[in-house]
Amino acid sequence: MNEVCFKNLDKKKCYSLKVYEQSGGYSIWRKILKGELTPEEIIDELKASGLRGRGGAGFPTGLKWSFMPRNASMQKYVVCNSDEGEPGTCKDRDILRYNPHAVIEGMAIGGFVMNASVGYNYIRGEFMEPFKRFEGALKEVYKAGLLGKNIGASGVSFDLHTHLGAGAYICGEETALLESIEGKKGQPRFKPPFPANVGLFGQPTTINNTESFASVPEILSQGGQWFADIGVENSGGCKLFSVTGHVQKPSNFEVPMGIPFKDLLEMAGGIKKGRKLKAVIPGGSSTPVLTAEVAMEMTMDYDGIEKAGSMLGAGSVIVMDDSTCMVATLTRLAHFYYDESCGQCTPCREGTGWLYRVLKRIMDGDGKADDIDLLLGVSDKIMGNTICALGDAAAMPVESFLRNFRPEFEYYIKHGKSMVKG
Amino acid sequence: MISNQAKKQIDVWVAKYPIGRQSSAVMEALKIVQAENENRLSADIIQAVADYLDMPSIAAQEVATFYENYNHKSVGKHTIRICHNISCMLNGADDLVKYLEKKLGVKTGKVTKNGLVNVKKVECLGACVGAPMFQIGEQYYENLTKQKIDEIVDNLK
Amino acid sequence: MADIEIEIDGNLVSAKAGEMLIAVTDREGISVPRFCYHKKLSVAANCRMCLVDVEGAPKPQPACSTPINEGMKVHTNNEKVKASQKAVMEFLLINHPLDCPICDQGGECELQDVAMDYGSDVSRFSEGKRVVVDGDIGPLIQTDMTRCIHCTRCVRFGAEIGGIMEMGGTGRGEDLKIEPFLAEGIQSELSGNMIDVCPVGALTSKPFRYELRTWQMNSVSNIARHDLTGSNIVTQTYKGRVKRIVAKDNDSVNETWISDRDRFSYEGLAHENRLLSPQIKVKGEWREVSWDEALEFAMRGLTDKVLNTGEANKLGALASNTATLEEFHLLQKLLREVGSENIDYRLNIKDLENTVTLESNIKLAGLEGVDHVLIIGSNPRLEQPMINHRLRKASLSGASIDVINVMAFDFNYQLNSENIVTPNQIAFMLAEVLKLILQASNAEIPEALSKIEASDTAKQLADRLLDADNSVIILGEHMVNNPQASSIAQLINEIAQQTNSTTLNISATANSMAGDLTEFVPGKKGLDANAMLATGLKAYILLDVYPHFDFHHPAQAIKALSKKDAFVISMNSFKDEAVAQYSDVMLPIASFYETSGSHINIEGKVQSFCASVSAPSDVKPAWKVLKVLADLLQLPGFHFANSMQVTSEISNQGHKQNVSNKKLDIKVKRSVNVIWQKSPYAVDALSRHASALQATKIGQMHSASMNKATAKKLEVAENDNYLGVPVSIRESVANNCVFVNTNKPIRGEL
């Protein structure tokens, strides 16, 4: 436990440059500055580590970094996604608060590998405490002469800036995030072109999640194989899981990939006394919900969760006990996507509101017999037809809640009230 | 419309972006100027910010209306931004919203008579392990209970 | 790019690598529904209507934003595609008011058309529909935003073509609202194109509102004549009236766009101020008479006054620059036939010995491809909007643009340098530039330039012209009455030759090119406009002349024309007090869109048009009136049955402007120079009578701008009157210069 991003968690002032350096921090960066590491070596290590993007989609980080047109002479950027807005997710906040230097070093390494001399960390606007921590850390590194132009006459340059959000979940979507850094509304761009070709300010750009960047220095220090071995096949290393909801001790846990869900639940103190596990959303609000039975058999890695019928996503495990009304829960989630749709593309703009209104009507006791089919039909029409994955994210919970807990919805429609006595 | 102090703060942000990309700073500029104007934006303010950053006023208006953290109506001196998304909801956020409304004597979205406080229900603030939670100003308050709320809210000045 | 092969619905199709799928299907005539895609705008891919099935792709792909690859297999109408398109259509319709029966777009609505094919099941939406409250965005465009489908074509139009982002999308999600920054509203000179690009009835023409359904109207192609572009338009008419004007595609002329002036000026046709019947003045009293009587009277007047007395040289003809090619031709032919060479259309030039003569030798489309532009004395955005659009395109693809102007204007593209220079210094500045250019090629320096010491500014201007591979020098209308106009033109001509630049002369607008081509200028023994008025002729034929707007010195002109023994025949479309004062006969003539004829645009392209509507009541096309008058005068060679026969008679000799070879005058003088310009929507009688245009911000332009120092010299203050125009003090005007923009019938001595 706590071997990578949370390595120094139990130390005093774990966020300071001093503590970070004492535990080997910036050794990779210093090697780079001394010319002892090549981009190719780094990419090879990352590929060997099996690190997959921690922002939700799980794309292999080493492969992503290798896509950047490294030799082209134009300005390139690395961007860190600290927008953390997916309901149930709260790990990046802790990384920024307790280990900001790992993010900085990870980004700097990325900058070197991809020949990008400027980076931006996009931090969600509400995260003022993490923002200040991160800015404090930046000050420290600049003072230590580890960032800037032609750092220590090494020929390597890297400047890092923060950009604050202002309240929009969609800015977590990487191209919306780029628009936002450009001072625009956070509306996702259609792809192609991909950011690796046309990204921030029209230049080649790579975007990674906070946890992905923060994992890089330790992986390179200990070796890719070491990291891969922590986890299981197809899911290298350890990962932060935010376990929240109806558990005794909600918390972030950095644990090896492939850990059984029931162990993780136990670490979080288990379900509240007198209650029974009812359902689990394993990867954040956008991933399909699972029943207790299925969840208890599941291992926490990409393949394990997929086999169970859901997705690892950002590793945000939302636990629900038998006091949970699934109709109310889905309505709340539907409201979220309705509220957060950027409004750009037709199916999401019109469909998320439709889904929410039908659910709200059911909650108000005005449900109609064919509303379940209607909900399924509408979510199916959003699915796959939108510019970005928010549309899918809005559709998937609807489909899975109805598939797994259909009787509860039928009951609510028929009786105008919940089956569950909370 | 924009104080010199604010301009200085805005310029710090402008400096982060490539030359000619000063409109990247519009999000922060709007926040900075909003803070100086009773926490709300008006068409004039938006226009002033747009002019300062040399961008079309409508583009600034787009930003000002897209993001949650800008206010276009009066708000209290303190806005209690209470999360009611899934993890907080599972931990009783809805009850706390009702409790706050009762305690303050105003519905969410309205400002207390003395202009001090308003309550706003917001989506996930990324502190789910501390559910239920709310934010006042820059500060997060987690693992809320009614008693804790009393302490916090009674100390608002 | 290389051609590759892809398969669409089982058929092999060849296309260029990297092209978007929709461009290929459009070319092949395969129908793919779309709302947000517009061939002249950037791709947004937000409506999701154009989804097609690409083999191998897990999700349906939008044809508008999917670049093609070799071997790609696409299905545009299988079950998967139909399901996606139906889904999108359903989403589009749930919040749409479906108020087609009262919508101005009815019958030409892209949503309505596609809904016929795809819409179904709409009734499943039982929640309340979204209603959007509309604000007033200006006199030209009516909004009905509840109908908006958020395709953002109008937003992109502003940002990309208009050059100023006027519309935007505020709010988010379902509350996304397309609107301008309301404090400002819509103000640009191309704004009406947003009506054309809007696929639904959210943006419609305000003057046209609720008038009619589109299918009730006739569509007739026509040519807009307000400027040098000759934009192609479609006039939509109902019961003999023009009801609306929309753009007609012509890539080599106006592409898909037209200016607001071209779109909304038609409103003037129905103005109460139209001159509707022939009138003759008998003993100082106006009498309405029949055409026969009026023409008889006119004929008699001419014969009595000048023809029978052998004084044909005491007859003069003056025309405004909006006359058609055929009208110019017939009038000059009539004059020359009776033996007079007193012919002129250049009414606004104070010194006709000192005119701008400079050839244009670049095509409109060619302007897009230049890498450097030097603009001298022009505000192209408001004067020649479609030419400006081409310059903007050039700028966007990297051309550098330098400006020498007497005042800073609001350009909608990046300028490399904007040199604000006193009118009296422009010739000198160009002389500096020329000298540097000659020096650069070690050419001999002419005597006139020998003493010049070139400034840094001139050096930069010269360097860029020398460096550019494909530059154009543009001479605008502000130089027309410059005391050194002819020298300026000579200098530009020389600079252009030395630097291999093309030139564009946009100093005379509307149909002036036709005036030149038909030689509507005095012949060897003839008098020019100024000389005619100064000498005082015995008879005049005036073609659509409005003295307060058209002459550089109206008072003097009116006085000359009002002389007791002068017999004046006026052909006009609109009533005008001054005209009534000096005329003896007033003949009502057809206005724009009521007559057939031709316009010649800046590149020399002759564009002929037919009448879209017939003229009201007793009004006749001017070419016919001239023909009958000539017949009455028993002149040979006027046997025309239609205007086309006139057109074909006009020898297409390709008129050349001979550059003057007068002595160069580059001396800097100290006097105050007034540049007098009709404001953009007051350039001709039709525009002046178009009420919506007049209500716009551009239509309201009426000011004499000058800087503080000049104001002091002239002893005027802000809002005082200078030559009848309110003073506006701005430091953006060069010293010793007054820049007047007026939309009112006043004009003092310049």
Ligand SMILES: Cc1cc2nc3c(=O)[nH]c(=O)nc-3n(C[C@H](O)[C@H](O)[C@H](O)COP(=O)(O)O)c2cc1C
């Ligand atoms: C609606 C939406 C919201 C997202 N929010 C986040 C987020 O808050 N943080 C994040 O890292 N990735 C988020 N993502 C994923 C990003 O688009 C992107 O895949 C990720 O930042 C890439 O980093 P990684 O490869 O390190 O995972 C979101 C995606 C979508 C579609």
Ligand code: SF4
């Ligand atoms: S799916 Fe939703 S959030 Fe994504 S681009 Fe479309 S409207 Fe915006």
Ligand code: FES
């Ligand atoms: S036309 Fe392709 S998405 Fe709108």
